[in-house]
Structures are given as C-alpha cells and as structure tokens.
Amino acid sequence: MNNKYIGVFDSGIGGLTVVKAILDILPNENIVYFGDTLHMPYGEKSPEDLRKLVLNNCKFLNSFDLKAIVIACGTAGACCMQDVIDHNDLPVFGVIDPASKLAAKTSKNKKIGVIATKAAINSNAYEKAIHKFDSSVNVISKATPLLASLVEEGRFTNDNIETKTVLKEYLQIMIDEHVDTLILGCTHYPLLSSMIKEILPDVNIISSSKCAADALKSALEANNLMSDTFIDQKYFVSSNPERFTELANIFMDKFNSNVSLKKLD
Amino acid sequence: MNNKYIGVFDSGIGGLTVVKAILDILPNENIVYFGDTLHMPYGEKSPEDLRKLVLNNCKFLNSFDLKAIVIACGTAGACCMQDVIDHNDLPVFGVIDPASKLAAKTSKNKKIGVIATKAAINSNAYEKAIHKFDSSVNVISKATPLLASLVEEGRFTNDNIETKTVLKEYLQIMIDEHVDTLILGCTHYPLLSSMIKEILPDVNIISSSKCAADALKSALEANNLMSDTFIDQKYFVSSNPERFTELANIFMDKFNSNVSLKKLD
Numbered sequence: 001m002n003n004k005y006i007g008v009f010d011s012g013i014g015g016l017t018v019v020k021a022i023l024d025i026l027p028n029e030n031i032v033y034f035g036d037t038l039h040m041p042y043g044e045k046s047p048e049d050l051r052k053l054v055l056n057n058c059k060f061l062n063s064f065d066l067k068a069i070v071i072a073c074g075t076a077g078a079c080c081m082q083d084v085i086d087h088n089d090l091p092v093f094g095v096i097d098p099a100s101k102l103a104a105k106t107s108k109n110k111k112i113g114v115i116a117t118k119a120a121i122n123s124n125a126y127e128k129a130i131h132k133f134d135s136s137v138n139v140i141s142k143a144t145p146l147l148a149s150l151v152e153e154g155r156f157t158n159d160n161i162e163t164k165t166v167l168k169e170y171l172q173i174m175i176d177e178h179v180d181t182l183i184l185g186c187t188h189y190p191l192l193s194s195m196i197k198e199i200l201p202d203v204n205i206i207s208s209s210k211c212a213a214d215a216l217k218s219a220l221e222a223n224n225l226m227s228d229t230f231i232d233q234k235y236f237v238s239s240n241p242e243r244f245t246e247l248a249n250i251f252m253d254k255f256n257s258n259v260s261l262k263k264l265d
Numbered sequence: 266m267n268n269k270y271i272g273v274f275d276s277g278i279g280g281l282t283v284v285k286a287i288l289d290i291l292p293n294e295n296i297v298y299f300g301d302t303l304h305m306p307y308g309e310k311s312p313e314d315l316r317k318l319v320l321n322n323c324k325f326l327n328s329f330d331l332k333a334i335v336i337a338c339g340t341a342g343a344c345c346m347q348d349v350i351d352h353n354d355l356p357v358f359g360v361i362d363p364a365s366k367l368a369a370k371t372s373k374n375k376k377i378g379v380i381a382t383k384a385a386i387n388s389n390a391y392e393k394a395i396h397k398f399d400s401s402v403n404v405i406s407k408a409t410p411l412l413a414s415l416v417e418e419g420r421f422t423n424d425n426i427e428t429k430t431v432l433k434e435y436l437q438i439m440i441d442e443h444v445d446t447l448i449l450g451c452t453h454y455p456l457l458s459s460m461i462k463e464i465l466p467d468v469n470i471i472s473s474s475k476c477a478a479d480a481l482k483s484a485l486e487a488n489n490l491m492s493d494t495f496i497d498q499k500y501f502v503s504s505n506p507e508r509f510t511e512l513a514n515i516f517m518d519k520f521n522s523n524v525s526l527k528k529l530d
Contacts, residue, residue, distance in 0.1 A: 149414045
C-alpha cells in the first residue's frame with residue numbers, strides 16, 4: 001500500500017477527465033492536479049515550448065510527495081513523454097499507449113481513426129504507438145484544433161450547434177474511410193463523446209482518459225502501490241482558478257475541491 | 266520628422282490588422298511587432314495575468330528605440346491601457362477609444378453593438394469609452410470568445426462554415442436589438458469582417474484596428490513625429506514563428522518579413 005499522491009497535469013481542464021476516470025476505479029487515490037491554464041491551449045505550441053512547459057509542470061508536482069506522474073494531456077504525452085520519463089525518477093503514465101493498445105486489439109477492420117490537437121497529430125505519436133501493437137493497422141489521423149478550445153469554452157453540452165458543426169466537418173473523413181474505432185486522443189474530448197457518438201453511431205469510441213486510468217490501476221495493483229485511504233485532492237492552475245472551478249462543476253459529478261492559483265517560474 | 270520605431274504588440278496574429286491599417290496610411294513608418302503567441306489567447310486570462318504579460322511585452326519593445334507604443338489587442342487595451350501608460354514614458358495608443366469615438370459619432374439610432382473577448386467585455390472598457398463620447402448610447406456588448414481562436418486557426422476565409430455558424434449565433438443579439446453600428450472590439454475580427462457584413466448587411470461595421478491607425482496618424486502628424494524613411498519592420502513572437510508567418514502570408518498583402526522567436530523572462 002502507498003498513500004502518496006498521484007501527480008496529474010494537463011494544459012487546463014481536460015485532464016479532469018483522467019482524474020474522473022481514475023477516481024471511478026481507484027476511489028482511494030490522493031491526487032494533486034496542475035492545470036497550466038496560463039499557457040492553454042497546448043495544441044498549437046512548438047515541441048520546444050511544450051517540453052519546457054511540461055518539465056516545469058512536473059517540477060511543481062514533484063514538490064509534493066508523489067508515487068507517480070500522469071500526463072493527462074494528449075499533446076504533452078505525444079510530444080514529451082520521453083522527456084518526462086528522463087527527468088523524473090517516478091513511474092510516468094501517459095494517455096497514448098493504453099488507448100493505442102486497446103484500439104489495435106479491438107478494431108476488426110484494422111481502420112483506426114485518431115483525433116487530437118495539431119501538435120499531437122504532427123508528432124505521429126498515436127500512429128507509432130498503434131503500429132507497435134499492430135503494424136497492419138491503417139491509421140487515419142485528423143488534427144482537430146478547435147475542440148479543446150470549445151471544451152474550455154464550456155461548449156460541450158449536446159445542444160451546442162457550433163460544436164456539432166465543427167465536429168461533423170472534422171469527423172467526415174472517419175465516415176469516408178470507414179474506420180470502426182476512433183481514439184479520442186486529447187483528454188478534453190471525452191466531454192464531447194456523446195456528440196461524437198451521434199455522428200459516428202457505429203464506431204467504437206475509445207477514450208484515452210479512461211484507458212490511461214485503467215493502465216494506471218493495473219500498474220499500481222501489480223506493484224502493490226494502491227492507496228487504502230483517501231486523504232485529499234489538491235488542484236492548482238496557473239491562471240483563473242474561478243473559471244476552472246466553474247467548468248469543473250459542470251462535468252465532474254461532485255467537484256467540491258478548492259482550486260488554487262499557482263504561478264510557475 | 267522622427268524615424269524611430271513604433272512598437273506594436275498583440276497576443277498573436279490579430280495585431281497585424283493594426284499594422285496593416287498603419288502601413289496603409291503611414292507607409293514610411295518603421296514597426297517592431299511582438300506577438301505573445303506563447304500566451305495566446307489573452308481573452309480568457311485574468312486581469313492580473315494580463316497585466317503582467319502586457320508589461321513584459323512593453324519591456325521587450327522598449328529594448329528598441331521607440332517613439333510610440335500601440336496596444337494592438339482589444340483585450341490588453343481594455344484591461345491594461347492605464348498600466349501601460351503608467352509604466353512607459355512614450356505616447357501609448359490603444360484600440361478602444363478611437364473606435365468608440367467613431368461609433369458614438371456615427372450611430373444614428375444610438376444602439377451600438379460591441380463584440381470582443383470575454384476579458385474585454387467583462388472590463389466594460391468599450392461601454393465606458395462610448396459613454397464618454399455619448400452617454401445616451403445603448404451599448405449591446407457580446408463576448409465572442411471563440412472568434413480569436415478561429416482566426417488564429419486560419420478559419421477566416423468566407424467559405425468557412427464553422428466560423429459562419431458561430432458568428433451567426435454570436436451576432437443574433439445585434440439583429441434582435443437593432444444595432445446600427447457594430448464595433449469589432451478585437452484586432453483579430455477585421456479578418457472576419459466580410460462574413461460579419463453578410464450576416465449584418467445594414468449595420469455599420471467599425472474596425473478598432475483601422476480606427477487605431479487613424480488616431481495614430483493624427484497624433485504623429487500633430488506632433489511632427491511621422492517618419493520620412495521606411496527602414497524596416499521587425500517581427501517577434503514568443504512561440505511558433507513558422508505558424509505566425511504562415512497565417513501572416515494569408516492575409517497581409519505582402520508579408521515578406523522574417524519572424525523571430527523571442528522568449529521573454
């Protein structure tokens with residue numbers, strides 16, 4: 001047993017889909033979360049900028065007593081996973097491999113779609129990861145750069161006509177290419193999953209957030225690192241904690257944590 | 266005559282609409298531009314964060330030999346104009362007052378619409394400025410938070426159905442309230458003006474970028490500070506100069522300047 005914190009970071013609110021997935025299956029875990037809302041969105045940043053921001057986030061999380069780091073951000077995971085591993089002595093969990101593995105395993109026609117930010121798609125990280133598990137898969141990647149902003153804007157409820165229009169355009173290629181499996185390659189996207197399911201009713205939707213939580217659980221179990229006592233969750237953001245709290249309240253079932261402002265050097 | 270640089274800053278690419286408007290009427294001016302693309306968009310930031318970022322931008326611009334500073338960003342102008350004035354010995358030009366003055370002067374039914382980012386609208390800066398010039402005006406303000414991202418995403422060409430959908434929703438209130446004048450209160454929005462004109466064909470559209478350039482010209486003329494020799498334009502961004510160059514090429518008639526990466530401390 002190990003009751004230390006799991007450090008989780010994202011560019012903003014999206015990583016909360018990972019926290020939610022973790023707490024659904026690991027309710028005793030203690031979480032310290034950092035959302036880099038001052039630099040949100042990450043999806044348009046250059047790899048060098050991302051690397052610097054991400055390592056800074058980890059440095060802050062390491063000021064707590066951690067047992068693991070979760071990169072709850074598709075973009076950061078796609079571009080900087082190895083950097084985080086190299087600069088930390090803790091086990092590091094990302095969102096790319098678990099979702100890619102499940103997709104490769106479950107796709108029947110071997111046509112897998114991936115939607116993610118521009119930086120994540122440009123990195124080819126999902127394609128490489130899927131091919132690690134099954135090199136015969138045809139990966140249809142689509143950068144969907146507006147989606148994270150739409151989510152951060154609170155436009156993730158089913159009646160949002162702008163988001164639906166944007167989604168339809170983005171997802172058309174998945175219909176044209178007959179994908180049977182779609183990876184939501186950004187942790188913001190699970191908030192859009194019911195709208196995505198409406199547009200792609202016959203496609204198996206894989207949430208990278210949920211897969212990351214499952215992989216984390218397996219690893220904690222295997223190494224006897226699970227927590228047996230829930231102590232607390234800590235939330236920090238680099239800008240506008242009020243806005244973060246407001247959005248967190250919309251989609252977390254019970255979000256009653258304080259969110260503190262934390263400027264990183 | 267004065268051939269020193271005019272320092273111009275924005276959160277990203279939007280400020281180029283101001284530069285374009287300046288060079289259209291002041292072709293001999295020398296410009297040094299800073300786009301804070303690492304922190305883009307500004308519209309969702311808290312006032313304290315904005316203030317810090319904006320003063321840092323000015324500090325960098327002041328490393329050049331300047332004769333004036335132009336805040337080519339509606340959000341920064343709305344939230345931090347006075348801070349910039351207080352921290353600089355140079356004349357400071359913004360986008361709020363010139364557009365507000367023209368709108369107050371030209372509106373016939375005294376119903377003026379303003380669209381801008383959330384931070385700019387929340388500051389009430391446009392409403393206050395319009396009322397300075399005509400206290401009888403009914404100001405209909407609408408935060409339009411996705412527009413800057415759509416522009417930075419390159420989605421400003423007339424055939425973009427997502428942008429059109431979003432615009433229609435945002436502008437419905439202007440139709441309902443019978444505004445006869447609309448201020449584009451963010452320097453990104455002139456790139457959407459032909460789409461906006463399609464939705465509001467009978468409304469007088471006022472570009473805060475164009476008004477800022479006109480005000481700058483008047484002031485330079487009045488103080489005999491105009492340049493008689495074009496030397497150069499310098500462009501700096503805090504992230505992804507390639508992306509900035511790509512977008513600048515789409516909408517500047519002749520954008521053949523180098524864009525350099527400049528990280529501020």
